[in-house]
Amino acid sequence: MQTIGYLGPKATFTHLAVTAIFPNAESVPYNTIPQCIDAVRDGEVDLAVVPLENALEGSVNLTIDYLIHECSLPIVGEIVAPIEQHLLVHPQQADAWKNIERIYSHSHAIAQCHKFLHRHLKRASYEYMASTSAAAKYVSEHPHEKAAAIGNRLAAKEYGLAIAKENIHDYDYNHTRFIILHQQPCELPIDHEPDGYKTTLMITLPKDQAGALHQVLSAFAWRKLNLTKIESRPAKTGLGNYFFIIDIDQKLDDVLIPGAIAELEALDCAVQVLGSYPYYTVKQK
Numbered sequence: 202m203q204t205i206g207y208l209g210p211k212a213t214f215t216h217l218a219v220t221a222i223f224p225n226a227e228s229v230p231y232n233t234i235p236q237c238i239d240a241v242r243d244g245e246v247d248l249a250v251v252p253l254e255n256a257l258e259g260s261v262n263l264t265i266d267y268l269i270h271e272c273s274l275p276i277v278g279e280i281v282a283p284i285e286q287h288l289l290v291h292p293q294q295a296d297a298w299k300n301i302e303r304i305y306s307h308s309h310a311i312a313q314c315h316k317f318l319h320r321h322l323k324r325a326s327y328e329y330m331a332s333t334s335a336a337a338k339y340v341s342e343h344p345h346e347k348a349a350a351i352g353n354r355l356a357a358k359e360y361g362l363a364i365a366k367e368n369i370h371d372y373d374y375n376h377t378r379f380i381i382l383h384q385q386p387c388e389l390p391i392d393h394e395p396d397g398y399k400t401t402l403m404i405t406l407p408k409d410q411a412g413a414l415h416q417v418l419s420a421f422a423w424r425k426l427n428l429t430k431i432e433s434r435p436a437k438t439g440l441g442n443y444f445f446i447i448d449i450d451q452k453l454d455d456v457l458i459p460g461a462i463a464e465l466e467a468l469d470c471a472v473q474v475l476g477s478y479p480y481y482t483v484k485q486k
């Protein structure tokens with residue numbers, strides 16, 4: 202039986218993604234993303250599921266930076282799950298939610314609701330927590346505080362909160378990508394067909410960077426390798442130094458992607474395959 206670590210506590214969106222794809226697995230909550238990733242490295246759990254990117258707010262930088270700089274584990278799968286953010290309050294505050302003074306949630310969840318918050322709770326301050334359900338748990342334990350959490354319906358049920366306002370995220374089509382990590386590349390114990398495959402690379406440009414990014418993109422373009430994402434992240438070696446995360450919408454094959462990697466390395470780029478993996482889309486209920 203696989204044990205799966207996830208960003209907890211219970212009823213985070215990460216937890217929902219895990220239970221949707223691994224309904225029968227034993228799941229273990231961790232308070233932070235680094236703790237989840239360390240748990241796989243240390244063999245505490247077989248797999249870890251952590252958030253990577255949200256459709257409205259972009260990458261979860263802590264996940265990328267910890268994987269790149271601290272604990273390099275292969276990505277062995279991805280879960281794409283729908284996200285619905287609700288305003289959760291203690292039942293004692295349900296009728297007075299417009300007087301809420303503090304909003305607790307994960308930074309990505311608050312960012313997905315900025316327009317709603319600016320319009321309806323302009324005076325409220327934001328308190329950033331490690332996850333949406335950590336925020337819901339806090340609000341449930343502080344009934345007298347004029348506080349609200351931003352989170353999902355399961356968190357409201359789990360922590361006995363009332364949903365003061367549903368679907369407060371600013372835009373529709375809100376989804377988050379969650380990556381599945383293992384100590385080494387592996388086949389996942391998932392019995393249904395994936396919705397597709399991706400290969401994710403990390404590329405560092407050579408010191409003489411003139412035209413280097415164009416060379417990188419050309420190495421994929423003429424091979425007709427479709428890039429679905431390219432993102433720069435600070436290399437943390439000084440202002441203006443970046444590495445690039447690139448997603449290719451296919452499995453690591455035997456010729457084209459290895460050929461592109463070899464060409465880039467011949468141009469003094471450093472290339473690391475972060476993973477080549479299936480992705481599974483959780484259907485909107």
Ligand SMILES: O=C(O)C(=O)C[C@]1(C(=O)O)C=C[C@@H](O)C=C1
Pocket residue numbers: 208212213214215216252254255261284307309310331332333334377
């Ligand atoms: O806090 C949670 O519920 C999470 O699963 C984390 C997370 C994220 O980091 O993006 C996941 C989905 C939402 O975008 C909000 C928060």
